[in-house]
Amino acid sequence: MFKLKIIIGSTREGRNADAVCQWLLPLTQSHGDFDVEVLDLREWNLPFFQETIASVGDFSNPTYSDPLVKRWNEKIREADAYIIVTPEYNRSMPAVLKNAIDTVFFSFSFRRKPVAFVAYSLGPTAAARAVEHLTQIMVETEAIPVRASTLIPLVTTAFDADGQATNPITNVHLSVMLDDLAWLAKVFKNARSEVQSLPSALRIRAKR
Ligand SMILES: Cc1cc2nc3c(=O)[nH]c(=O)nc-3n(C[C@H](O)[C@H](O)[C@H](O)COP(=O)(O)O)c2cc1C
Numbered sequence: 001m002f003k004l005k006i007i008i009g010s011t012r013e014g015r016n017a018d019a020v021c022q023w024l025l026p027l028t029q030s031h032g033d034f035d036v037e038v039l040d041l042r043e044w045n046l047p048f049f050q051e052t053i054a055s056v057g058d059f060s061n062p063t064y065s066d067p068l069v070k071r072w073n074e075k076i077r078e079a080d081a082y083i084i085v086t087p088e089y090n091r092s093m094p095a096v097l098k099n100a101i102d103t104v105f106f107s108f109s110f111r112r113k114p115v116a117f118v119a120y121s122l123g124p125t126a127a128a129r130a131v132e133h134l135t136q137i138m139v140e141t142e143a144i145p146v147r148a149s150t151l152i153p154l155v156t157t158a159f160d161a162d163g164q165a166t167n168p169i170t171n172v173h174l175s176v177m178l179d180d181l182a183w184l185a186k187v188f189k190n191a192r193s194e195v196q197s198l199p200s201a202l203r204i205r206a207k208r
Contacts (some may be wrong), residue, residue: 002080002185004034009086009097011042016155017085020120022163024085027174033182034081041096044072049102056106069103077109081185082143084134085118087155088127093134101137108199110141112192114184116177117149120158126151142199144184148177 006028010017021038029036047066057063064070076082086093104110115138119127128151135145150173152158158166165171197203 001035002033002182002189003078004028004036004081004083004181004185005076005079006036006038006083006085007097007100008038008040008042009084009094009100011040011094011096016087016120016122019159019163020085020118020152020155023159023165024083024118024174027171028083028178031175031178031182033178033185039075041100044068044075044100046072046096046100046103049099049105051103051105053106059106062107064105072100072103073105073107073109076104077107079109079113080189081113081181082110082115083118083181084115086120086127086130086134088119088121088125088130091129091133093130098137101141104141108142110138110143111199112142112144112188112196114144114146114181114188116146116181118152118174118177119149120152120155122155124153126153144188146177146180146184148173148180150174150177 008017008021025038028034046068051065051069055065062070064073086097117131117134119131121127131149138145150170152170158170160166
C-alpha cells in the first residue's frame, strides 16, 4: 500500500469540490493500492506564505514561522503519492492551493513522488489550464507529474443524485490515472529507499 494524500484545492462555501470528492474518494479507496488520507485545505488554514531560511530554523528539525506550517510540511512528507483536486480560477489554480504548495518550503517533501490531478470547472475547458500550471509548478518541487489527468468539464452536471459520474469516460480516465500513479509510487518509493543525492537546487548552490 502506498500513502496517498488527496489535497482539496478549493475552500469556498458551496464548492463543487465536494461533489468531485464524493465520487473520487470511494473509487480511489477501492483501487486497492492506496492508503488514502484527504488533506482538505479548509481544515489546513495555512498562513499566507512568509518563510525565509531564517524562519525555517534548525534544518534537521525545522520550526518554521508557525506550528501549522511545520505540521503541513510533515504531513506532505509522509506521502508516497498525491492527487491534487483543483478547479480553474482565472485560467489557473486557486491561490489557496498555490499557497499550500509554496508552504512546502525547504523540506523538499514533494521530491521524487508522483502527483496526479483531478480538475473540474463549470465550463467546457475542465480546468485543463489549471493542470498545465500545476504541472509546471510541481516540477519545480521535484514531484513527478503523471501524464494522465482526470478532467471534468461542466461539473454541475458531471455527477448524478447518487454521486456517480454521468459520463462513463470520466471513470475510465480516473482508473488509468490511478494505475499510473500506483506504478510511479512503487518505482519512486523503491528508488527513495536507496541513498539519495541532495535536491538539485542545493547541489547547484554548493558548487557555486
Ligand atoms: C475566482 C474564480 C475564477 C474562475 N475562473 C475560471 C476560469 O478561468 N475558467 C473556468 O473554466 N472556470 C472558472 N471559474 C469557474 C470555476 O471553475 C467553477 O466555479 C468551479 O466550480 C470552482 O470550484 P469550487 O466550486 O470547488 O470552488 C472560476 C470561478 C471562480 C470563483
